[in-house]
Amino acid sequence: MFYLLPTLAGLLLVLPIGRSLSGPFESTFPSLKSVRGRLFSGLILTCVSGMAVSFQTLWISSKISEGGNFCASNAILSCDDVIGNAEYNVDPILGIPWGGIGAAVFAILLYLAYSSSKEPNASWVAMHLKLGTLLTFGGFFIIALLIYYEFQMEKICQYCSTAHLANIVAFIGFFRLMKMNETKDWENVWAQVDK
Amino acid sequence: MKYNYDEEADVRTTALIRVMALFFVGIMIIAATTSPIATGTKSGERAPTLEGKFYNGSAWTDFNLESYWDSEWEEGDVNGQWVAIEFMDTDCPYCIQSAEQMGQNAYDFGGSNSEWDGAIVNFIASVTELDIQGHDSSRSEIISFRNKIADSGDDCGSSDCGSRPGSAHNFPYVDDLDQDNMKKWKVSGTPSYYLIQPDGIIAWSSAEHQGEEIRNAILALVPRESV
Numbered sequence: 001m002f003y004l005l006p007t008l009a010g011l012l013l014v015l016p017i018g019r020s021l022s023g024p025f026e027s028t029f030p031s032l033k034s035v036r037g038r039l040f041s042g043l044i045l046t047c048v049s050g051m052a053v054s055f056q057t058l059w060i061s062s063k064i065s066e067g068g069n070f071c072a073s074n075a076i077l078s079c080d081d082v083i084g085n086a087e088y089n090v091d092p093i094l095g096i097p098w099g100g101i102g103a104a105v106f107a108i109l110l111y112l113a114y115s116s117s118k119e120p121n122a123s124w125v126a127m128h129l130k131l132g133t134l135l136t137f138g139g140f141f142i143i144a145l146l147i148y149y150e151f152q153m154e155k156i157c158q159y160c161s162t163a164h165l166a167n168i169v170a171f172i173g174f175f176r177l178m179k180m181n182e183t184k185d186w187e188n189v190w191a192q193v194d195k
Numbered sequence: 196m197k198y199n200y201d202e203e204a205d206v207r208t209t210a211l212i213r214v215m216a217l218f219f220v221g222i223m224i225i226a227a228t229t230s231p232i233a234t235g236t237k238s239g240e241r242a243p244t245l246e247g248k249f250y251n252g253s254a255w256t257d258f259n260l261e262s263y264w265d266s267e268w269e270e271g272d273v274n275g276q277w278v279a280i281e282f283m284d285t286d287c288p289y290c291i292q293s294a295e296q297m298g299q300n301a302y303d304f305g306g307s308n309s310e311w312d313g314a315i316v317n318f319i320a321s322v323t324e325l326d327i328q329g330h331d332s333s334r335s336e337i338i339s340f341r342n343k344i345a346d347s348g349d350d351c352g353s354s355d356c357g358s359r360p361g362s363a364h365n366f367p368y369v370d371d372l373d374q375d376n377m378k379k380w381k382v383s384g385t386p387s388y389y390l391i392q393p394d395g396i397i398a399w400s401s402a403e404h405q406g407e408e409i410r411n412a413i414l415a416l417v418p419r420e421s422v
Contacts, residue, residue: 055225066230103218103222115211
């Protein structure tokens, strides 16, 4: 829940309905008044949350390897069984824990989103947004593989699912920003406020 | 005064430093609070899973090696139960030859011998079928080998399974005829032996100690009350 809430908040901000939800915070965070500002805010929030939950899964896998338990359960929701499964908890090529890969990828996405938000009219922003969209789109294949693993184990890892959701939200955010970057609306922030 | 301003570089550099700092803080927290142990089959590594059906003397039932582990166990504690695993093939001549020694070891260290004051060692045989001509095995052959059943019609090697050396075994025999566990454990040949601590960490393996007997490893590594 600690990681799910910011991810869901990020999801709401990157969706077109974000305006109605960001209203109460606009006086404190004026950037939320524009579509671009909301998309960047939602994206950064999601990337931070995704990175944090990935670190959490990496920490859990390290703890389980020591012989400890963190969230073992006989129920279908049992992250120990998923993250602690030596066959499936590392990537099949380099043997790097999925949590470590997730943390590194979300750090890259955070860099792409954060740097673009700080200087949205720079010439390199379009490239950053395309790269973010491409990376998060590639993440769908990894998510499919990891969900397949969960089916094999007949267990669901709630932390992993939050990271998967964060990737989906990040894709929506990057994709919408990339599309907006190709229009005139991108530079006219005040025109977005009126929409 | 002349100012040089490079709008192409500053934000990206600042963002990169901030994100990297956040990333390394995460890595440092993990490094400071955990001591991960790799899963593998070398000494000091966590034993991989070993699952399947095992024969306990009456029926084939589910087996999971993890059920033996005690995460609370501490080094030197004689109350923890150790595990000795033999990867074998009922048609492998050396496995047949060593069956007597395995039975003797299981008796000496498995809790039945009053002279042994050390921690209990649970013996397990994981039986595979090597891809060698003439090595055709089956569950029936595993039972005949384990129970030393004479004239069962099952041949172990080229002889009747009932004629193998030693007495009948009473420890679990796991069916690994599909070689799943053997591949997971990267066992290159049979017999291969592993001695595992009660917390699931491999203490000794025959692959790393060529020429050494598992009996000597048990005597050297398993804690005893009198020592």
